[in-house]
Amino acid sequence: MKKKIAVFSDVHGNSSALQAMYKDSIAQGVDEYWFVGDLLMPGPSVNAIWDLVKTMAPTVIVRGNWDDLVVVGTRGQMDMAKPSHVYFGRLAQYVAEHAAPGMVDELAAWPLQVTRQVGPLHFGISHNLPDLNMGQDLFPTNDSANFDQLFVTKPGQPPIDVAIYAHVHHDLLRYGTDERIVLNPGAIGEPFNHWPTLQRDLRAHYLILELDDQGMASTNFRHVAYDRDREKALAAASDLPYQELYQKMMDTGFAYTHDDELLQDYNDRYQYVAEYERFKKNLNK
Template sequence: MKLALISDIHGNSVALEAVLADIETRNVDQIIVLGDLCYRGPEPKQALDLIRALNAKVIKGNADEWVIRGVNQGEVPDKALELMKMEQAWIRQKLSDADVQYLEQLPSELSLTYGNMSIHAFHATPHSLFDIVLPEQTNEELLMKLTANRDADLYIYGHIHRAYMRVVNGKTIINSGSVGLPFDGLNQASYAIVEINDQSFITSHIRVPYDIEQVCKQYEANNYPNKEMMQQIIRTGSN
């Protein structure tokens, strides 16, 4: 069984198309989408349509929750709140009621079993769509925040836009990074592969180049309300 883990597309359909094309070459059996499908990208509708057309397992991220009900005070820095509300309103105008209903009904976590391998999948943590768990945190912090809620062999999440894998006390933790907005300084789409065999499994991270300037032009052409900042993130691969 070969799984592709994709997350944090953020309305970047050009990057998503490049990742899906790469996945096609790798004989993947199942795609798992770890949330944040539309918000902050120049083509939210196109990205969502691509995800909905897949035979994939999809969970909700914090940005999907923002699309549904708006951005609340305390969830982002105060100085960014009004701008992010403008972005949310712009994105809602691009989506249909059915699109928003689709986001609303997404689960916040998945428990999956493939052969002898059990997987717990979520966007940020099992308890929250918003908490931030970084790769440099201590073993104790990772175990408490990511693994204490449910016993599994593999824990997979997104949200932080930084790809990594660590094994802590026999538990494998993997973050797939971000398809649409990587924050690790490499401006290429990121996703992960997990290949499960009878008594073993292999994890790997894949980086996929895509047409960055095309996406930057889309922000311009579509008159995105925060286009300069988003173009900078796209070009540099960092926030």
Template structure:
């Protein structure tokens, strides 16, 4: 069985479109999406519809999907620059995502455990019990070992950290597919993973897909997306931009 693992489009439909073209050449038997379709990019509605069109075997709710559908709490007001940025992204996405799709996002599961071609598999956005857990590629084996609940699990899939990697430890294959829309690992190509499974045998690869970054930036500017300078910096450099003092000239 060939499984495609996608995550973290963050409203970047241009990047997702390129990944979908690449998927046609990979011919996966099933697709899973591990969350964060929306927020921080110009086309959240389009990303939702494109993910739905893939008919994924599973879709997980990401931290930004969760935040968008549960934010802000009554009486809340921003108290930092980051919170002001989140509020602007929230207000933008509210204008571009239907009430029906908002309800759909907010009711997605936060984790799944299932057999994939006889392999016990756990899927998360970030990890068990948290949509915000951070486990980077350079994590220790002890940290890596916190990404599963069940001892019988042999394959763990997650996203969130925007750094793709494949790790082996304590009899488990751990795959982070990276980010399609906003990679932060220095490689600005869209990232996703392919996992080939034959009974208990597994092999994983990270695929990096070039796409029209100028188109994505132009769309963001044409739609007057807030904080477009940070989005442009992220797409060009594949580095985390939020909180940086970026020129608006």
């Protein structure tokens, strides 16, 4: 048995990056896809990404924290307590206004964690922790003991040999305290690293696992170039809120999700709170 599996995550609305990754995966002879969460927002693409994922037909899909934000926001349930909440809500409103029927409901039904056996190996796949798709427990520089949480199983389940997670936008291979393997494919749409030289690599990051009867024959961390100017043009041609910030992110690689002062300025300037409140009111009619 030989199989190549492309593991990818954190697309964040960037269809240009996802298309480049998909083209590269075909050239690499991939047999199967596993998606590890965070499909949409803050980028401009909605249906184009959804259609491409349907074409890829992942055999594993788990729900990320931004997928939850899409669901909550599109259903008019986002509170406006913080500038970042307004940001999430207004972006989710954009998704709601463009999404194909049934998309959000399907996304809401994705599980938090999936286990799969391939050859002799049992994989545990989750966006972050198996029962929590947010938080910083698994930041790459944290202690190995934190990563042991990925290997917790329910009674009767076989032990997990390899844990795969996403969320932190860093590609990595490291170990739990008992030397079981932890993998992260990195981010398709928003790779990140605090070290400035490494942060300059803004290509689409994903992982190809080659599996055989003995286990993992190879781990291939792929960084695929794509046209970032094209992605900026897609944003400019759309009615995407915060599109100036998205275009800036295409240049710098930095996200502005938690910059409350900057977001507050945009929220006030474009009256995003009032827009989202009108959206919620229309949902309830």
